[in-house]
Amino acid sequence: xxxxxxxxxxxxxxKFGKRGVIWTISxxxxxxxxxxAYIDQVVKGQVVTNMNDYAxxxxxxxxxxxxxxxxxxxxxxxxxxxxxNNAWRTPIVRIAEIISVASIxxxxxxxxxxxxxxDRLLYLFIHGRMQSPIIWDVIIIPTYIVICLLLLYFPLLxxxxxxxxxxxKTNPKLSKWxxxxxxxxxxxxxxxxxxxxxxxxxxxxxxxxxxxxxTVDAWLFSTLFRVGWDSTNMGAYFISGASVAGVGxxxxxxxxxxxxxxxxxxxxxxxxxxLGKFLVLTCLIYLYFNINEYxxxxxxxxxxxxxxxxxxxxxxxxxxxxxxxxxxxxxxxIVLLFKKGRKPLPMFYVGMLVVIGSWWKRFLIVTPTxxxxxxxxxxxxxxxxxxxxxxxEWIITFATLAMALLIITFLVRYxxxxxxxxxxxxxxxxxxxxxxxxxxxxx
Amino acid sequence: xxxxxTEEGSNNRRNFLRLGLMSSVSAVAGAxxxxxxxxxxxxxxxxxxxxxxxxxxxxxxxxxxxxxxxEAVITPTESRKGIPDKKFVMVIDLxxxxxxxxxxxGCQKAHKLxxxxxxxxxxxxxxxxxxxxxxxxxPCFHCDEPPCVTVCPTGATFKREDGIVLIDNERCIGxxxxxxxxxxxxxxxxxGHKEKFEDKSQPYSPETQVPAAEGTVMKCDxxxxxxxxxxxxxxxxxCPMGVIYxxxxxxxxxxxxSETVSFSQxxxxxxxxxxxxxxxxxxxxxYLPAVNRQFPVERGFxxxxxxxxxxxxxxxxxELKEQGKL
Ligand code: SF4
Ligand code: SF4
Numbered sequence: 001x002x003x004x005x006x007x008x009x010x011x012x013x014x015k016f017g018k019r020g021v022i023w024t025i026s027x028x029x030x031x032x033x034x035x036x037a038y039i040d041q042v043v044k045g046q047v048v049t050n051m052n053d054y055a056x057x058x059x060x061x062x063x064x065x066x067x068x069x070x071x072x073x074x075x076x077x078x079x080x081x082x083x084x085n086n087a088w089r090t091p092i093v094r095i096a097e098i099i100s101v102a103s104i105x106x107x108x109x110x111x112x113x114x115x116x117x118x119d120r121l122l123y124l125f126i127h128g129r130m131q132s133p134i135i136w137d138v139i140i141i142p143t144y145i146v147i148c149l150l151l152l153y154f155p156l157l158x159x160x161x162x163x164x165x166x167x168x169k170t171n172p173k174l175s176k177w178x179x180x181x182x183x184x185x186x187x188x189x190x191x192x193x194x195x196x197x198x199x200x201x202x203x204x205x206x207x208x209x210x211x212x213x214x215t216v217d218a219w220l221f222s223t224l225f226r227v228g229w230d231s232t233n234m235g236a237y238f239i240s241g242a243s244v245a246g247v248g249x250x251x252x253x254x255x256x257x258x259x260x261x262x263x264x265x266x267x268x269x270x271x272x273x274x275l276g277k278f279l280v281l282t283c284l285i286y287l288y289f290n291i292n293e294y295x296x297x298x299x300x301x302x303x304x305x306x307x308x309x310x311x312x313x314x315x316x317x318x319x320x321x322x323x324x325x326x327x328x329x330x331x332x333x334i335v336l337l338f339k340k341g342r343k344p345l346p347m348f349y350v351g352m353l354v355v356i357g358s359w360w361k362r363f364l365i366v367t368p369t370x371x372x373x374x375x376x377x378x379x380x381x382x383x384x385x386x387x388x389x390x391x392x393e394w395i396i397t398f399a400t401l402a403m404a405l406l407i408i409t410f411l412v413r414y415x416x417x418x419x420x421x422x423x424x425x426x427x428x429x430x431x432x433x434x435x436x437x438x439x440x441x442x443x
Numbered sequence: 444x445x446x447x448x449t450e451e452g453s454n455n456r457r458n459f460l461r462l463g464l465m466s467s468v469s470a471v472a473g474a475x476x477x478x479x480x481x482x483x484x485x486x487x488x489x490x491x492x493x494x495x496x497x498x499x500x501x502x503x504x505x506x507x508x509x510x511x512x513x514e515a516v517i518t519p520t521e522s523r524k525g526i527p528d529k530k531f532v533m534v535i536d537l538x539x540x541x542x543x544x545x546x547x548x549g550c551q552k553a554h555k556l557x558x559x560x561x562x563x564x565x566x567x568x569x570x571x572x573x574x575x576x577x578x579x580x581x582p583c584f585h586c587d588e589p590p591c592v593t594v595c596p597t598g599a600t601f602k603r604e605d606g607i608v609l610i611d612n613e614r615c616i617g618x619x620x621x622x623x624x625x626x627x628x629x630x631x632x633x634x635g636h637k638e639k640f641e642d643k644s645q646p647y648s649p650e651t652q653v654p655a656a657e658g659t660v661m662k663c664d665x666x667x668x669x670x671x672x673x674x675x676x677x678x679x680x681x682c683p684m685g686v687i688y689x690x691x692x693x694x695x696x697x698x699x700x701s702e703t704v705s706f707s708q709x710x711x712x713x714x715x716x717x718x719x720x721x722x723x724x725x726x727x728x729x730y731l732p733a734v735n736r737q738f739p740v741e742r743g744f745x746x747x748x749x750x751x752x753x754x755x756x757x758x759x760x761x762e763l764k765e766q767g768k769l
Contacts, residue, residue, distance in 0.1 A: 046617075047635030056619045056632060116617015116632065116658030123616050127597040134596035134620055221459050225590060225626040225722055244688075318511045373628045374719060375581065378566050380559055 001380065003424040008166050010265070011420045013413055016228045020260065024409055034399015037392045038113060043207050048392040054377055055370050055387035062362035063392060063397050064187075065267050066245065067107035067404065068141075068217045069238070073246025074100025074148050075210025078203050080278070090426060091267045091418040095257065096250050097152040098415075102407035103249075104148055108141050110400050112394060136216045144206075144213050151202045152411075156386040157195055158421035161185035207264065212241045221365070227304040228369040237289040243282040244329075248354030251275055252406065255348040257417055266418045276342030279354070283333045290325065308372045316386065317368050320360055328357015444750045456640075457688035519611045522649040522667070527602030530667055530692040530727075532606070533582065533676075534709060536699075539684045540565070540578040541669060542743030544750070549681025549711050553666070555639055555653050560631060561662035567743070567754040576759045577733035578743050580686065582678065583608065583629040584718070584726030585664035587726055591621035591630065598658070606692075606727050612659040621660060626722055630662045665689075675700055684737070692727075 016024065041048050053056045077096040081089035110116055128135045160182035167175035185191060218238035221229035231237075251272070258267045294312070297305045312321045332350045335341035343349070367387050371377070377385055389397070491503050542565050550556070550563045562582060577618045592602045599615035601703035602608050610621075622630040633640075636657045645653055649669040666676035674680070679687040680700060690697030690706055697706045708713065713731040740759075744751055751769060754760045763769045 044631075045635035049634075051634070052626070053622065053631050056622050078763060085468075114618070114621065117615065120614075120616045123597045123599075127614060129596060129598050132594050132596040132620070134594070134618060138596070220620075223594065224624045225724075226623065370623065374626050375566060375628055376568075377628075378756075379564050379750075380562060401503065 001082065002422065003162065005422055008162060008420060010263075011416045011418050012163060012390070013167055013416060014261070018072060020409075020413075024406070027406045030402035031399045034396045034402070037395040037399070038116055040115075040116065041392055041396070049389060050383075050387060050390040050393065052384040052387070054373065054384050055367055057114070057366050057370060057396050058387055059389045060110060061395050062366040063359070063364040063400060064110040064114070064174055065108055065217060065366065066359050067103045067110060068105065068241035069245040070214060070249050070355075071100045071103035071107060071144065071148070071246070072156055072214055072239070072242035073208050075152065075368075076204045076243050076246055076282075077250070078151070079207045082203050083207075087426075090422050091256065091263070091271060092250070092275065094152070094415070094417055094419055096157070097148065097253050098408055098411045098417075099246070099253055100148045101145075101152055101411070102404045104141065104145050105407065106400050106404040108145065109403075111137070113396060113400070114421065122388075133216065133220050137220065139255060140209070141218050144209050147202060147206045150216050151199070151206055154195060154199050154202065155419060155422075156415065157182055157185045157191075159416045159419055161187070162420050163416065175349060182442050204300075211239060214242045222274045225374075226369050227372050227374075228307045228365070231293065231354060233289060233292050234243065237293060239290050240282065240286045240360070244279070244286045244354060245283055245358035247275070247279045248332075248351045248358060251279060251347050251351035251357055255351065257343055258344070261412070263418060266423065270356075271346045272347050273339070273342045276336045276347055276350075278352070279347075280333055280336035283329055283336070283354070287329055287333065290329070304372065304374065308369065311368055311372060312364065315368075317364060321364055324361045324364060324438075327353055328361060329354075332357075345352050356439075470476035483608065493769055504659040511646060515652045516646045516648045517668070517671070517711070519613055519647075519649050522609060522611070523603060523607035525607060526667065526670060527604070529605040529670075531583065531585070531670065532690060532692045532697065532706060533585075533679075533728045534688040534690075534697050534731060535580055535728065536686050536688065536713060537577050537579065537732040538688045538731060538736045539738075539745075540580060540733075541684060541738040542567075542578045542684055542746060542750075544746065545681040545683055546678035549677040550663070553677040554651070554661075554664075555638075555642075557637070557656070560661075562629075562661070565743075567740075567757050567760070569757050569759050572758055575733075576740050576757055577736075577739065579730075580678070581627065581629070581718075582665075582728060583625075584627055584724070584728040585665060587727060588723060590626070590724060594620045594624045596620065605667075607665050609664055609667070610652070610660055610662065611649045612652065612656045612661065615656075615659040617658040617660070619660070624734075626719060626724065627726075630660050632660055633657050649659060714716075 016135060049058060049060075073096045077089070077093055080086070083095060112121065115121070122134070124138050128138065160178045164175050164182055167178065215235040215238065218234040222231055222234035224230065254267060254272075254275070294309065297309060310341040311317065334353050335346060335350050340346065371385070371387065463621055497632070507603060532695070546563050547561055547565060551561065554562060556562065565579050566581055567576050568579045578583045584605055585604065589600075589602055589608050591600050592608060595601075596616070596618060597614050597616055598610065599611050601623050602610070604620075616633070620631060622628075622632060626744045633655055637655075640654050640656055642654055646655075647654055648711045650671075651665065652661050652664055666674075669676055673687050675698070676687075682699070684699050684766070685699040688697040688699045688706075688709070690703075692706060695706050697704060698710065710729055713732075715729040715731050717729055741763075744763075752761075755764070760769065
């Protein structure tokens with residue numbers, strides 16, 4: 001069947017307008033600033049950070065945890081949408097997979113920023129010991145990167161072939177690239193069945209891989225003797241938190257792409273509504289785990305536990321804590337429970353709120369715990385009783401976020417965000433259905 | 444095999460006791476306290492160890508006669524083995540501590556540490572509001588179930604046969620995971636570069652942790668270089684009050700340099716305990732509770748203003764300050 005030109009024109013990636021260019025350049029500038037700051041850190045050592053022997057993991061680690069969490073969106077949308085064969089998934093899954101790819105690649109990079117001796121990175125392989133949760137991470141992160149990339153790539157094949165033809169006259173160079181990447185896709189039955197099978201296998205693989213990734217990340221903390229980490233709740237807590245962060249990011253990115261690429265006809269209010277319901281569900285589950293984590297320990301009142309909780313409720317991190325709980329969780333839940341709240345624009349704001357809340361949430365998981373050791377902090381400089389990131393840490397962290405957005409931007413620039421072939425097939429199906437119905441109805 | 448061990452054990456015990464007695468005469472002179480492995484009647488173990496002499500030569504010696512080369516530097520690989528047939532243990536007598544800080548200073552000098560770099564920390568602990576606070580010297584506990592060793596991804600932190608937990612800073616990648624894993628905050632990180640790291644006059648050994656290296660972890664090491672020479676760790680020698688006992692669990696003997704006693708008897712008689720026992724890390728540092736104290740806790744405030752400031756969050760200190768007694 002011929003795919004209508006209108007469809008291809010609508011969905012094929014286009015050159016950026018002025019705004020797009022400014023956006024990309026800003027991201028590049030921030031990234032470069034971060035790289036310079038990182039080089040400075042390598043030269044001078046981690047003294048340029050505000051970390052110390054107590055708060056020895058700061059925003060580098062919490063930012064890493066955030067990226068890992070966000071990368072879960074690929075797995076969760078696949079798990080929920082592809083496998084349940086939800087018809088509304090078509091314009092959504094590819095964005096989810098792009099976010100996953102960008103986040104997990106950046107997660108892999110950010111964890112290295114925290115290393116005191118990046119020059120010894122290879123020791124992880126030469127001297128690696130299986131019993132260390134860090135090695136579990138070293139295994140699962142690259143695995144997940146590969147799975148995410150494949151899950152993005154395989155469904156793209158037919159679209160790449162379409163784009164090859166589409167650009168053959170206007171942009172032969174680009175067309176050639178699409179041609180190479182499409183692996184000679186011709187749409188034959190044989191190719192289709194191989195493709196379908198591969199996608200099915202990866203779509204199933206990404207689910208356990210995603211769960212393992214989040215759980216390993218949780219175990220980085222729960223395998224340690226620290227108040228606030230040493231909890232059996234951690235694995236499930238992280239998985240549900242990752243769903244919130246991931247779906248929040250998905251909503252936000254989806255809104256921006258829809259506007260930038262004028263995809264209103266393809267990503268509709270209906271999709272936002274569905275996704276809003278999904279987000280509110282993940283938020284509610286996460287709220288449940290937060291209650292387990294922050295309220296229930298009050299009852300058994302172990303001394304360390306109470307000190308830690310009070311530190312969060314009313315101590316130096318209280319404003320942040322309440323912002324994260326109320327702004328990042330409760331307000332989104334309330335807004336999303338209303339139909340009007342699930343319109344695209346309010347969803348965008350809610351998504352932003354959820355993402356920012358999720359980022360700070362990771363910070364609250366990592367740092368306050370470190371400032372509550374079993375033995376009191378004594379005999380160190382006064383500044384070691386607190387932690388607030390230094391200029392270097394902020395710049396580097398912003399750069400990692402900018403790089404993630406840059407990867408997303410790049411992919412959006414060159415890939416069809418809404419799958420062309422699938423949309424065409426679906427349209428055809430509905431056409432057939434309609435004619436079948438009309439035929440049976442009109443005798 | 445087991446029989447042979449016990450035989451050797453009893454031999455060593457004789458040596459150790461003899462030395463223990465001797466040491467009570469010449470305590471601080473650093474008499475060989477840890478049973479002198481070089482004693483003539485000890486058979487060579489047949490196990491060879493390669494060590495680096497200060498002038499840079501690599502020599503191979505029998506594991507058991509290592510003490511003949513007291514100056515030898517133990518290479519990172521050799522340092523993983525530990526001193527044969529030993530199981531080191533420390534007992535800290537809280538009843539005698541008055542925050543003289545000599546242990547801290549002795550340790551800092553030996554390990555070339557700066558201000559605030561303290562392998563041994565003296566903390567002021569107040570168990571409850573009513574409880575009377577006490578001084579609490581805290582080294583690394585050299586746990587038998589060390590979480591730091593479990594989580595280290597590269598094996599840079601390791602546990603030796605003699606119970607000592609060390610760090611090889613040539614292998615450490617600076618992930619800091621071990622620091623978060625230690626429930627006793629025993630570990631420190633070298634955040635930036637320091638001039639002293641460049642001083643290569645002394646070849647690096649995990650047994651001395653000198654010179655330290657940027658971006659790696661360090662902590663109390665029980666001074667194995669001293670132990671190999673049959674001497675006590677620096678903190679134990681430095682303490683004027685004899686608070687710190689050190690010895691060998693296999694021999695069931697500990698000494699603070701002036702008094703040599705049976706380890707098990709000491710723990711039994713004085714109600715010895717380990718800090719945060721319930722965590723299950725099985726420390727090799729025991730404490731004797733701060734009862735029948737030799738000094739009132741206030742004696743410990745006879746130090747610099749800066750040191751007192753460290754303890755400002757302790758309820759007792761707050762009270763003293765309010766009353767204008769500090
Ligand atoms: S006290 Fe801390 S650093 Fe020392 S062995 Fe135990 S866990 Fe490791
Ligand atoms: S910081 Fe060094 S010693 Fe500690 S866990 Fe990491 S590699 Fe091991």
